[in-house]
Amino acid sequence: GQNIDQPTEMTATEGAIVQINCTYQTSGFNGLFWYQQHAGEAPTFLSYNVLDGLEEKGRFSSFLSRSKGYSYLLLKELQMKDSASYLCAVLDSNYQLIWGAGTKLIIKP
Amino acid sequence: DVKVTQSSRYLVKRTGEKVFLECVQDMDHENMFWYRQDPGLGLRLIYFSYDVKMKEKGDIPEGYSVSREKKERFSLILESASTNQTSMYLCASSSGDHSNQPQHFGDGTRLSIL
Numbered sequence: 001g002q003n004i005d006q007p008t009e010m011t012a013t014e015g016a017i018v019q020i021n022c023t024y025q026t027s028g029f030n031g032l033f034w035y036q037q038h039a040g041e042a043p044t045f046l047s048y049n050v051l052d053g054l055e056e057k058g059r060f061s062s063f064l065s066r067s068k069g070y071s072y073l074l075l076k077e078l079q080m081k082d083s084a085s086y087l088c089a090v091l092d093s094n095y096q097l098i099w100g101a102g103t104k105l106i107i108k109p
Numbered sequence: 110d111v112k113v114t115q116s117s118r119y120l121v122k123r124t125g126e127k128v129f130l131e132c133v134q135d136m137d138h139e140n141m142f143w144y145r146q147d148p149g150l151g152l153r154l155i156y157f158s159y160d161v162k163m164k165e166k167g168d169i170p171e172g173y174s175v176s177r178e179k180k181e182r183f184s185l186i187l188e189s190a191s192t193n194q195t196s197m198y199l200c201a202s203s204s205g206d207h208s209n210q211p212q213h214f215g216d217g218t219r220l221s222i223l
Contacts, residue, residue, distance in 0.1 A: 042214035050209065087152070100151050
């Protein structure tokens with residue numbers, strides 16, 4: 001079967017750095033997405049990786065290793081507004097998105 | 110900016126009712142999707158559509174149907190609502206063929222079936 005694993009919940013301190021991991025086992029791979037979802041709101045697109053390596057976008061970076069079936073989202077200089085759920089999703093060989101259950105990130109002052 | 114609009118943020122219906130959830134996007138996207146989101150589970154795909162009048166079953170289509178008569182509008186229908194269909198329903202759209210383009214989501218409809 002197809003599977004995406006993420007930690008259920010993480011806690012970090014304002015101003016610090018946090019890494020949210022995602023491991024996947026899917027039938028084929030056509031890219032990996034990260035989305036942010038604030039409570040009660042729509043998921044919003046953060047990043048897309050299809051090649052190995054690190055993609056940096058301001059305070060957020062996303063890393064992919066296809067051989068390991070592994071990605072992480074790195075958030076730097078954490079702000080209170082970063083408190084949200086972070087969803088990992090993989091595009092499989094049929095171009096269907098397989099979603100992880102999401103990681104709830106709690107930022108403490 | 111892409112705008113995906115869902116007709117209701119909150120909806121309460123009774124068991125056995127026929128329920129319509131509407132979704133409209135304003136970016137001329139080919140692809141539209143309906144998901145449900147439940148605590149502890151990832152987004153689960155109910156139905157999707159790659160073009161007008163086309164529909165494909167997702168992972169959990171039972172008890173649902175869809176309609177796409179116009180490119181911008183994708184409707185989800187609960188034929189006879191049941192309590193296990195109480196959930197958050199999210200509509201999304203994306204552009205392109207075999208798309209690696211990101212999906213853009215509406216704000217969701219929180220549906221309660223009593």
